Structure formats: C-alpha cells, structure tokens
Amino acid sequence: MRITPWHQTNWDARAACNFIGGGGGCGLLIFAALATTSSAEYRMAASIALVLIAAGLCCVLAEIGRPLRALNVFLHPQTSWMTREAMVAPFLFTAGAIATWAGGGLFANVAAMLALIYLYCQARMLAAAKGIPAWREPAVIPLMIITGLTEGAGLTALLATLSGTASQWLTGVLLATLILRRIAWKMYSEALNKKGAPKKSLAVLERFSGPYSNYGQSLPEMLIVAALFFPAEYVWLIPLAGAAAAFSGWALKFTIVARAAYNQGFALPVLPVRGQGQPMPGVKPGWTK
C-alpha cells in the first residue's frame, strides 16, 4: 500500500481535453461576440468554438464508466459544479447555434455570457476536487478562467488576422490576457509552494514552468510588441502570437489536470505511543511541508 502521494488514475487525458476544449471554446465564443466584424467571421469563430466545447464533452462521455446513464449528471445542482456545468451546456449550445445561424447579434451576446458561466463552472469543478492538492488550490480558479480567456483571445486574433480584420483593440486585449495569465500562474505556483504540496506535483509544475514561461508567455508577448514596431509584419506576428497563447494554455491545463494530479497521500499528525515508548512528531511522506 502506497503512503506517499501517487498519481490519480480516475481523470486522465480525456478529462484534461474537456478543460482544454471547454476553456478554449468558451474563450473563443466570448471574443467572437466582442471582436468579430462580420457575420461570416462570427460564424466561423463560433462554429469552431462550439466544436471545441462539444469535443471536450465527448471526451468526458468517453471517460465515464456508465455513459448510458449520462443524464443522471443533471441530478445534483445544489452542490456539484459538474452538474452546473452540464446544465449550462444545452443553453450554451442552443444560444451558440442560433447566434451562428444569425451571424451574431443578440444571441451572440447571450452565448458569450453562457460561455463565461461555463468557464467559471469548469474552474470551480477543478477546485472542488479536494483529493488533489494541485487542483484544490483556490488560485486555480482565476488561473483556469484567465487561461480560457487567453486561449479565446489568441484564437480570435489568429482567425481575425487570417481573414484580414484584426484590430489593434484585439491585439491589446490578447496582450492584457497574457499578462493576467502570467500573474495568475505566478500566484498559483506561489500559493502551492507556500502551503505545501506533494513533491512530485511540484516537480511536474517546476519542469513545465521554464518552457511555459519562455514559449507560452514571453514569446507571444514579444511577438505582439514586435508587431507594434514592425506593422508590416503584423500578418504573421499576431497569428503566431495567438497560436502560441492558445497552445500554451492547453499545455498548461494538460499539465495541471493530467500530469500534476498527485493525490493527498496519507499523513499522521503524531506517531502513536507503542510499548514503553514516547509519542513522536508526525509524518507527512512525500510532501514539501
């Protein structure tokens, strides 16, 4: 029987894909409503967004043990964030489908609002998993939300630039979300280190942190700044920055959900008196503190 935290085996890459597809799709749906300039552009962005969210949900369906009972997921809205996420989904898809058909308009704003709620539910869902220290840290909530928004801004910037409609405003928003994600990641990492976490979880996050900071944060930030100084190169700098922002967000979520998910393990606050001995200080194997 293991004592130190070990990697949980119940949520694997399929669960991570729900957060990847859901977060990226919701972010894209939000920024599609805010930043697209034509019906055709909105239709393309919203369609991709809905496909991403649906793909995430299909991954969940592929993971659950009893998919034929999937409708039972709606039974516990009182406390379960998974139920709440599931309850938002049909409204999100309905509003998104109508908005896509209409090419924007009122339903685009409704879909964007629902996407924000869906994104929030996903973030809370992860934080409610008390058995996984890397997930239950409250700082994971702003991190997951801002990561979804950054992916959305990145994908929107990518699509808008490719269709020749990118605006300075959208580029500025992408830069702002990247900066906010940098702050959220720093707060999350510092909180885990401060409160203590399984050593293996921290090792995974530490290994990820370097490449992520370089290629997921600094690179898109520098590409955006470079685009300001070299407007002629805008057409490839911004799509590249958008793609880097989106892919790094997906990598971040995959790392947290599928790779850093070490469980609580076991701990004794005090060691028992045995025979004529004395009690001894407790043990918490495999933890930093």
Place this chain on the structure above:
Amino acid sequence: MTRFIMTADLRRCIGCQTCTAACRQANATPVGVQWRQVLDIESGEFPDVRRSFVPVGCQHCGEPPCMHVCPTTATYQRDDGLVEVDYEKCIGCGYCAVACPYQARHITHRALFAYGTPMASESARFDARRLSVATKCTFCMDRVDAAKENGMTPGVDPEVTPACVNSCIAGVLSFGDKEDPQSNVSKLLDETQHFRMHEELGTDPGFYYIWDKK
C-alpha cells in the same frame, strides 16, 4: 441523532491485515480493491526509527467532499452518518474519487478474478452493478441496518458490527455511535488522545485514531 464512527487504537495495531482480508471476504471486493487497508509507515532515522500501522479506508465524513461533488446524487449521507453509494445512479465519472482526500474510492471497469477465470465462490458473489461505478467501504451497511430489525447494537453485537472490527485480533478497531455517551467509542475517545486524518481539510472524518492515553 446517531453518528456511527470507527476508532483505531494505533498503539495496538500490528499490521496483520486480518481486517483487510475480512473486509474482502465480507464484501466480495474484486482483485486489487481493498476497502479496508493497513498502512505500514516507517519513520525516523537510524537508530531512532518507528514503524506505525494505520488502518485506512472511507472515513464516512460528516462533510463528505465526495458527496458534494457527485453530479448524480449517487453518493449520499444517511441520517446515521454513513456515506453510501447508489450503484444504480452512479455514472462512474470518477469525480468523487478525485475529491476524496483518503483515496478510499475504487472504480473497476472489468470483472477481475483471482485466477483469471472465476472460482465458484467468485461467480456466486459477483455483482455486475459494481462494474464501472464508484465503490468504497460501507461500514458494512447491511449489518448496521440489521441492528434496527433485531434490536442489537452495532459495535457491541458482532452480528451487526463491521467485519473488520469483528476480525481484528488486537482489539484495534471499534465501532459505535459517537452521539451516545455510553457507547464503546464515546468512552474510548473520552479516555484517550486521538486525531483524525487530514482534519484540516474540513471533512469532519468519522474515523478516529487513538495514539496515547489521556
């Protein structure tokens, strides 16, 4: 109100795993699934070393995170404090398993038998309802329920006491109603110093570990 809890006197446990075997026998859990486990923890540095044996499993928490996250209400809490799973409602999403800080939940997706093909006893006790859903220690719920019908007391009468408690050769495990000041567990807790594992997570676990006299 009733709150059934379990206590483990860590001063007594010798790590014989009889409780583990008794649980598997009583509940017919599949290969690799042990609802009652005993940790063997080595600590300290030579020459001052310790070995502690710690029974673990579902803590039947007062604030069970598994129940709060369950999207189907398959995990529920009874009036007597027992946290149980309705196998017919569970969708096997595993959310409860990642929400449990005690690693007490198990999901097996295919039938597993000791020697590949099932023995007669395994076939007789195989329960297909448990496949691909969350399972865990029930505190031998069927026995506890039987107490109401025949006027016996869980934790006192072996017929209505969890199998692990009955089997313990060292008197480590006790079971009873914490809300009853005259129960065996209430008296034990009054006389001893004890802790609950991961109590700081706010789960209000129903499993008390005794580590010294008062």
